[in-house]
Amino acid sequence: MDISRESDTMWLVRFEQQIDQQISERAIDVATRLRGHGLRGVRDVVPAYCAVGIHFDPLQVDLLALERAIAHEGAIATDASVPVETAPLVEIPVRYGGEDGPDLDALAARAGCSPDEVIERHRAREYRVYMLGFVPGFAYLGRVDPRIAAPRHRTPRERVPAGSVGIAGEQTGVYPIATPGGWQIVGRTDLRMFDVSRTPANLLSAGDRVRFVPVPEARR
Amino acid sequence: MSDTLRIVRPGLLTTVQDLGRWGHQAEAVSVSGPMDWFSHRLANELVGNPSTAATLEATLIGPELIVDADTIGAVAGADFEVTCDDATVASTKAFAIRRGARVRFGRRHAGSRAYLAIAGGITTPRVLGSRATDLVSGIGGVDGRALIAGDVLPLGMATLVSTPPRDVAGLALPITGQAQVRIMPGGQAEWFTAEAWTMLTTASFRVSSRSNRMGFRLEGPALTRLHSDELITEPLAEGAIQVPAAGEPILLMADRQTAGGYPKIANLIKADLPLAGQLAPGDTIRFQSCTHAEAVGALIARERQLLRYAGLRDAS
Numbered sequence: 261m262d263i264s265r266e267s268d269t270m271w272l273v274r275f276e277q278q279i280d281q282q283i284s285e286r287a288i289d290v291a292t293r294l295r296g297h298g299l300r301g302v303r304d305v306v307p308a309y310c311a312v313g314i315h316f317d318p319l320q321v322d323l324l325a326l327e328r329a330i331a332h333e334g335a336i337a338t339d340a341s342v343p344v345e346t347a348p349l350v351e352i353p354v355r356y357g358g359e360d361g362p363d364l365d366a367l368a369a370r371a372g373c374s375p376d377e378v379i380e381r382h383r384a385r386e387y388r389v390y391m392l393g394f395v396p397g398f399a400y401l402g403r404v405d406p407r408i409a410a411p412r413h414r415t416p417r418e419r420v421p422a423g424s425v426g427i428a429g430e431q432t433g434v435y436p437i438a439t440p441g442g443w444q445i446v447g448r449t450d451l452r453m454f455d456v457s458r459t460p461a462n463l464l465s466a467g468d469r470v471r472f473v474p475v476p477e478a479r480r
Numbered sequence: 481m482s483d484t485l486r487i488v489r490p491g492l493l494t495t496v497q498d499l500g501r502w503g504h505q506a507e508a509v510s511v512s513g514p515m516d517w518f519s520h521r522l523a524n525e526l527v528g529n530p531s532t533a534a535t536l537e538a539t540l541i542g543p544e545l546i547v548d549a550d551t552i553g554a555v556a557g558a559d560f561e562v563t564c565d566d567a568t569v570a571s572t573k574a575f576a577i578r579r580g581a582r583v584r585f586g587r588r589h590a591g592s593r594a595y596l597a598i599a600g601g602i603t604t605p606r607v608l609g610s611r612a613t614d615l616v617s618g619i620g621g622v623d624g625r626a627l628i629a630g631d632v633l634p635l636g637m638a639t640l641v642s643t644p645p646r647d648v649a650g651l652a653l654p655i656t657g658q659a660q661v662r663i664m665p666g667g668q669a670e671w672f673t674a675e676a677w678t679m680l681t682t683a684s685f686r687v688s689s690r691s692n693r694m695g696f697r698l699e700g701p702a703l704t705r706l707h708s709d710e711l712i713t714e715p716l717a718e719g720a721i722q723v724p725a726a727g728e729p730i731l732l733m734a735d736r737q738t739a740g741g742y743p744k745i746a747n748l749i750k751a752d753l754p755l756a757g758q759l760a761p762g763d764t765i766r767f768q769s770c771t772h773a774e775a776v777g778a779l780i781a782r783e784r785q786l787l788r789y790a791g792l793r794d795a796s
Contacts, residue, residue: 291506306505309713400713
């Protein structure tokens with residue numbers, strides 16, 4: 261673990277740089293405990309796959325106190341406080357292929373298997389929410405069966421419809437709103453991933469378990 | 481009768497902004513807030529508002545609106561010709577508004593973004609603790625979008641009956657279409673060639689037309705990487721300069737995403753974000769390296785500018 265002084269308003273605590281469940285749990289745990297310190301001038305503590313961002317007001321923060329807090333929390337080993345099996349399980353119904361999953365066929369061809377096998381491999385795994393990022397409601401899920409892992413499009417699409425289910429490398433996720441995006445789109449869900457009128461607004465939280473459930477293509 | 485502000489013409493891109501939606505980036509909710517935090521706060525100071533009050537951010541073409549309140553207003557930031565009914569309103573100076581007055585933004589002479597503060601602030605509902613409009617996610621302000629003709633915005637109660645204060649010329653930012661800003665090395669500065677850093681700190685970059693409140697794409701010499709390692713998505717700082725594989729840097733602004741996977745060669749210091757926030761497509765920006773101590777010193781200097789104003793107001 262080390263501290264990267266990214267800017268005059270943010271430090272990053274970096275763990276071993278890989279996508280790994282234990283490292284992710286540690287990042288979430290350290291972020292939670294750092295938040296608990298209630299350090300003056302700290303405005304936001306943000307866990308990611310293998311790093312924690314600490315945003316602060318440079319004129320309010322006591323950087324020595326922050327450094328001590330990071331060293332203290334970093335020295336405490338994470339005892340997986342929530343056993344994985346008891347984390348909430350969220351099922352996401354997906355219409356695979358066709359208009360809803362325009363990249364399914366090409367992804368199958370690339371993987372050297374049938375579209376049905378891609379669907380089967382995508383729905384068979386239980387995924388973990390590693391982090392939320394990009395836009396509200398966007399959950400980074402891992403890890404995808406390496407057989408159907410696929411690189412991002414070289415040129416991102418200008419607009420990916422809300423609810424699109426994509427694959428990028430060994431990550432998968434759902435676009436909560438229509439945005440530009442480069443992930444390989446294999447299907448679509450009608451679930452609302454983010455809704456400010458709801459509490460919590462995000463359907464998924466870091467640490468949750470997710471399963472994709474194929475549903476017939478018949479629209480809505 | 482409750483006090484309101486009614487949009488007659490919205491201008492090009494007018495949004496409600498406060499200091500941002502902090503504390504929700506772990507839920508992937510962007511911070512948003514003003515592109516030029518200094519002018520936003522100065523406008524609030526001018527009318528006696530706390531810095532947390534919401535203002536209107538006007539972009540390139542300003543709005544026309546009717547204020548249904550007897551109150552005080554002020555405009556700071558970009559230099560627009562502004563009138564209140566038939567009277568000319570000086571930039572960075574509070575002016576009295578009588579109920580039903582029409583405030584009209586006209587020609588723009590310098591800068592891109594002006595902030596209109598009204599005593600008591602704009603009191604559209606808070607979403608996740610903030611009134612800031614996040615155009616990407618569509619939350620905050622009025623339905624998370626730019627204002628349109630016919631929008632009616634509630635105004636808060638002024639906490640302070642301020643006499644229109646003295647002129648504060650000289651306290652505003654120097655705003656031109658050519659910004660000189662300070663940077664510190666970013667988290668992946670060492671991923672780039674030595675020439676890339678030299679280019680970044682000597683060349684002039686042009687703000688691309690593909691720029692918005694999320695970020696500015698910068699046209700100039702390509703910044704080359706030493707290797708093509710992939711960065712695992714990680715949290716992003718305000719003012720980060722990230723560089724996708726093609727080498728065209730992107731300066732991350734108010735509506736930036738909470739996390740990203742492109743390497744960051746440098747980071748704009750907070751004190752100079754307002755100077756960048758005043759740029760429009762076609763304007764140029766130059767970067768100069770500085771230390772952490774210089775960054776904090778520059779920020780203290782900006783705070784002093786605001787404090788000097790507060791002192792003038794209290795003395796008047």
